[in-house]
Amino acid sequence: MTDNIDEELQARVEDQVLWLTLNRPEAGNAITPDVRNRMIEHLSAANESLEIRAVVLTAAGERHFCTGADLRAGRAAPAPRPEGAPERVAGEAARMIRTGIQRLIGAMLDCEKPIIAAVNGTAAGGGAAMVLASDLVIAAEHARLIQVFVRRGLIPDGGGTYLLPRLVGLQRAKELVFFGDDLAAPDAERIGLVNKVVPGAELEATAREWAGRLAQGPTRTIGFAKRLLNRSLDTDRATMFEEESLFVEMVTGTVDSTEGMAGFRERRPSEFRGW
Secondary structure, three states: OHHHHHEEEEEEEOOOEEEEEEEHHHOOOOHHHHHHHHHHHHHHHHHOOOOOOOOOOOEEEEEEEEEEOOOOOOOOOOOOOOOOOOOOOOHHHHHHHHHHHHHHHHHHOOOOOOOOEEEEOOEOHHHHHHHHHOOOOEEEEEOEEOHHHHHHHHOOOOOOOHHHHHHHHHHHHHHHHHOOEEEEHHHHHHHHOOOOOHHHHHHHHHHHHHHHHOOOHHHHHHHEEEEEEHHHOOOOHHHHHHHHHHHHHOOOOHHHHHHHHHHHHHHHOOOOOOO
């Protein structure tokens, strides 16, 4: 099926890797509500698919990864209002954020398959939030990350105030949020926001290599490890130890765990199936 949404968000599965490519370079790869919802649908489908074992999120062009929400995109008509109701009611904007960018970031964090962000250019606003929510980040050397909200008199949304201090520490997070300065890819790597910086011409190949390694790994094991790691900074030690022990027990019953132990005993590479 081909429609405008599919053109603006290209999705393909290659070698058990789901590639999601934002394809609105003329608009800074900003995401519309339709594109956002389609991304969430793809991530949900990836959870259920045994054919998909890793996800790569990237964008078209060389200038922008994603500049956040497209504020010029048309929005659904509001529900009819009673006579005399104000144009803006308390709680409506908060609901829009919860059901919008926060829902997308939550879908990324909760995705059972590892997500690689291949950052081909500027990631700002909600685009930067998507980078923070990815499991691994590979950036072109010319890419930049920007907590742009302060430049508009806004507070970060999309979970930025939750994720950023957990990745770089509280003081560094305040610096990035308060000033809203451009953060070059090498500096982002230095403070832990990016795993690897490569020349732009090598970005896709590097992402393909990393995704291929993940897709050949024990998919359920990686998914459970992702869940534990994402919870680790919010959970007390006793609870974390309990969950860890339960997940370890669950994983040891998988086909891949059995194969991994057999490969170890037989001194051969393990051939993981993903279940």
